[in-house]
Amino acid sequence: MAENQTLTIRFGIIGCAEIARKVSRGIALAPNATVVAVASRDVEKARRFIAVNALPEDTVAHGSYEALLDDESVDAVYLPLPTSLHVRWAVAAAEKGKHVLLEKPTALCVADLDGILGACEANGVQFMDSTMWMHHPRTAKMKELLSNSDLFGQLRSINSIFTFSANQEFLKNDIRVKPDLDALGALGDLGWYCIRAILWAVDYELPKTAVALRGSVLNEVGVIMACGSSLIWEDGKVATFHCSFLGNLTMELSVLGSKGTLHLGDFVIPYEESSAAFSFASNSGFKELVTGWNPLPSKHVVMTELPQETRMVGEFARLVSSIKSSGSKPESSWPAKTRKTQLVLDAVKASIDKGFEPVEIGS
Amino acid sequence: MAENQTLTIRFGIIGCAEIARKVSRGIALAPNATVVAVASRDVEKARRFIAVNALPEDTVAHGSYEALLDDESVDAVYLPLPTSLHVRWAVAAAEKGKHVLLEKPTALCVADLDGILGACEANGVQFMDSTMWMHHPRTAKMKELLSNSDLFGQLRSINSIFTFSANQEFLKNDIRVKPDLDALGALGDLGWYCIRAILWAVDYELPKTAVALRGSVLNEVGVIMACGSSLIWEDGKVATFHCSFLGNLTMELSVLGSKGTLHLGDFVIPYEESSAAFSFASNSGFKELVTGWNPLPSKHVVMTELPQETRMVGEFARLVSSIKSSGSKPESSWPAKTRKTQLVLDAVKASIDKGFEPVEIGS
Numbered sequence: 001m002a003e004n005q006t007l008t009i010r011f012g013i014i015g016c017a018e019i020a021r022k023v024s025r026g027i028a029l030a031p032n033a034t035v036v037a038v039a040s041r042d043v044e045k046a047r048r049f050i051a052v053n054a055l056p057e058d059t060v061a062h063g064s065y066e067a068l069l070d071d072e073s074v075d076a077v078y079l080p081l082p083t084s085l086h087v088r089w090a091v092a093a094a095e096k097g098k099h100v101l102l103e104k105p106t107a108l109c110v111a112d113l114d115g116i117l118g119a120c121e122a123n124g125v126q127f128m129d130s131t132m133w134m135h136h137p138r139t140a141k142m143k144e145l146l147s148n149s150d151l152f153g154q155l156r157s158i159n160s161i162f163t164f165s166a167n168q169e170f171l172k173n174d175i176r177v178k179p180d181l182d183a184l185g186a187l188g189d190l191g192w193y194c195i196r197a198i199l200w201a202v203d204y205e206l207p208k209t210a211v212a213l214r215g216s217v218l219n220e221v222g223v224i225m226a227c228g229s230s231l232i233w234e235d236g237k238v239a240t241f242h243c244s245f246l247g248n249l250t251m252e253l254s255v256l257g258s259k260g261t262l263h264l265g266d267f268v269i270p271y272e273e274s275s276a277a278f279s280f281a282s283n284s285g286f287k288e289l290v291t292g293w294n295p296l297p298s299k300h301v302v303m304t305e306l307p308q309e310t311r312m313v314g315e316f317a318r319l320v321s322s323i324k325s326s327g328s329k330p331e332s333s334w335p336a337k338t339r340k341t342q343l344v345l346d347a348v349k350a351s352i353d354k355g356f357e358p359v360e361i362g363s
Numbered sequence: 364m365a366e367n368q369t370l371t372i373r374f375g376i377i378g379c380a381e382i383a384r385k386v387s388r389g390i391a392l393a394p395n396a397t398v399v400a401v402a403s404r405d406v407e408k409a410r411r412f413i414a415v416n417a418l419p420e421d422t423v424a425h426g427s428y429e430a431l432l433d434d435e436s437v438d439a440v441y442l443p444l445p446t447s448l449h450v451r452w453a454v455a456a457a458e459k460g461k462h463v464l465l466e467k468p469t470a471l472c473v474a475d476l477d478g479i480l481g482a483c484e485a486n487g488v489q490f491m492d493s494t495m496w497m498h499h500p501r502t503a504k505m506k507e508l509l510s511n512s513d514l515f516g517q518l519r520s521i522n523s524i525f526t527f528s529a530n531q532e533f534l535k536n537d538i539r540v541k542p543d544l545d546a547l548g549a550l551g552d553l554g555w556y557c558i559r560a561i562l563w564a565v566d567y568e569l570p571k572t573a574v575a576l577r578g579s580v581l582n583e584v585g586v587i588m589a590c591g592s593s594l595i596w597e598d599g600k601v602a603t604f605h606c607s608f609l610g611n612l613t614m615e616l617s618v619l620g621s622k623g624t625l626h627l628g629d630f631v632i633p634y635e636e637s638s639a640a641f642s643f644a645s646n647s648g649f650k651e652l653v654t655g656w657n658p659l660p661s662k663h664v665v666m667t668e669l670p671q672e673t674r675m676v677g678e679f680a681r682l683v684s685s686i687k688s689s690g691s692k693p694e695s696s697w698p699a700k701t702r703k704t705q706l707v708l709d710a711v712k713a714s715i716d717k718g719f720e721p722v723e724i725g726s
Contacts, residue, residue: 019653021652022652022653022654025652153528153611156526156589156607156609156610157524157526157589157591157605157607157610159522159524159603159605159615161520161522161617161619163519163520163619164647165516165621165622209577211576211577211719213574213593213595213601213603214572214574214593214595214601214721215593215595215596215599215600215601217599226519226520228520228593228601228603230576230577230578230591230593230603232576232577232578233578236578236580237578238576238577238578238591238605240522240576240591240593240603240605242520242522242601242603244519244520244619246519246621247519247520247619247620247621247624248516248619248620248621248622248623248624248644248645248646248647249624249644249647249648249649249656250617250619250624250644250647252522252617252626254524254613254615256524256526256607256610256611256613257610257611258528258609258610258611259528259611260611261610261611261612261613263615263628265626265642265660266656269649269653269655269656270655271655271656271659271660272655272656273654273655279628281611281612281613282611283611284527284611284612284613285612286612286632289384289385289388290382290385290632291385291636291670292632292633292634292635292636293612293629293632293634293635296634297628297634307654356574358577
């Protein structure tokens with residue numbers, strides 16, 4: 001096989017969660033990826049998923065996850081299973097030589113994640129978590145501005161909010177309110193994105209300490225419905241975030257530097273698919289007599305031909321193709337970002353469990 | 364004198380701080396107020412202030428604060444003095460029967476503020492703090508939406524940020540970095556607005572507890588350069604704020620309800636003087652397959668003929684006129700708002716002083 005040949009990576013989807021519908025469309029739109037198999041413990045459910053989501057007619061429906069992992073036509077798996085099942089099936093996938101695109105939150109704790117990452121490394125397969133907004137071209141544009149010391153200066157503080165208003169059905173029956181399925185609740189589902197955004201803004205420098213904010217809300221079986229945390233770095237940077245199943249859909253990110261301010265209100269899912277905006281202000285000041293601002297913050301708009309989930313799939317497939325065609329090593333920066341996110345998430349959870357005491361962030 | 368006659372209220376300005384320039388213009392633009400006297404400990408400074416700011420030619424320059432308070436042509440004083448001087452001069456003004464418009468932060472602690480408010484009450488004079496944005500018509504429009512339970516639901520959480528990037532001269536010599544002048548530093552200067560915005564959003568229901576956020580920055584003489592706090596209410600509402608002299612000019616307010624989200628980036632000083640905008644989202648959700656939002660947040664624009672400081676002066680003068688012309692009592696809601704702001708500010712300061720321990724908010 002020629003070096004650097006671009007292969008079309010063949011995905012198997014394990015589990016028919018709602019989010020898998022969006023990602024399977026994402027795969028279908030990617031020029032270097034395709035869905036070849038879907039597995040559910042109920043083969044009829046897998047068949048329906050293939051039909052309803054207009055996947056290629058020859059997509060194979062498997063009646064067990066094991067069968068999909070034994071399917072030699074599958075290069076990589078996308079795993080949208082409940083978090084409690086991630087270790088088992090991500091490790092099994094890696095051991096079968098399948099590359100792993102894993103839905104977030106990646107694990108219930110970093111020890112579990114290390115099991116997954118260890119299996120991926122040992123088997124030479126690519127790992128990436130499914131944090132889609134990382135792959136939007138807006139994200140790169142924002143990072144370019146945050147990295148410009150004339151425009152942004154030194155990073156001082158970050159605030160992030162991700163909430164949505166869950167209905168009664170969700171609050172009673174969704175996997176994200178169940179201790180045996182997605183035990184991290186809103187922290188895992190929404191706080192994951194806030195923590196990732198904060199780490200992204202600081203170039204993945206781990207904070208020293210997490211102190212969860214009082215006022216977190218747990219359901220009657222102890223799963224987090226709403227919480228927040230402050231994070232503190234050695235050099236004085238600070239961040240806060242708030243995540244909740246109990247507030248209107250909101251996803252804000254504000255990053256403040258000594259000279260600049262970034263703000264956006266749709267950092268996880270852009271308001272529109274084909275373009276996304278953000279506000280950036282630099283060296284802000286007032287007009288004479290403080291009657292207004294000068295300069296005003298600028299609105300930046302970034303277009304994208306492909307949706308962010310397709311860009312994610314495309315990047316993942318590109319790395320897999322490189323491994324398959326030229327024998328290159330898996331890209332280690334993606335699992336490293338995942339692991340740091342999980343470390344911070346673990347510390348916030350521990351702080352909540354310890355009655356909002358400060359918790360040092362591990363490594 | 365006929366009842367409800369609208370009088371033109373005659374202001375004396377005590378102290379020639381930079382902010383007094385903006386407020387003296389505000390008074391000049393108010394249809395029911397005028398500046399008649401300016402006092403400085405240096406009479407030449409008062410004369411220059413009158414000339415430079417194009418105040419009426421017959422404005423009297425006083426060479427002492429006492430002289431202005433003895434000036435019978437003065438109905439009301441605007442006091443932009445350093446906070447440490449507020450008790451002395453606000454009390455003296457009240458005792459001379461002058462109505463008091465007091466610059467924020469109003470006092471170094473609630474005990475000092477109570478001295479001021481007690482003197483105002485005892486002497487039947489109106490008290491108001493100079494928090495200008497309270498009087499912008501945008502503020503009323505936002506409150507209307509927050510009060511609409513169909514659109515906003517139940518209030519869940521608030522975040523507020525107010526920072527500006529002080530230059531080296533400020534960090535060395537401004538009164539706001541000096542323990543004997545404005546000892547509350549960034550908390551008093553900027554955090555005041557964040558706390559007021561949070562209280563405004565919850566209809567002035569005091570939080571139960573303040574927990575200052577680790578990572579506050581003090582200068583070498585112990586004055587706060589940057590800090591933040593979380594606030595927690597009995598019923599589960601939560602808020603956070605961050606204020607700093609070390610970050611690019613930023614003033615954000617996000618108020619989240621179970622059904623709605625309010626956001627604006629210029630809550631203290633609108634970007635433009637004649638109109639001000641905010642974003643409001645209600646019952647936000649996603650499009651099919653989460654490819655975007657539906658509905659999108661709406662942008663609301665509120666026009667104002669008069670700048671917010673003029674509206675503030677106009678409201679204050681209207682109350683003073685009512686007292687003078689019809690013998691009505693001073694309006695008690697303004698000092699009540701001030702006092703609650705100061706109570707929360709005191710609790711945040713105490714939490715910082717106690718190493719970020721939770722502090723119950725007094726009453």
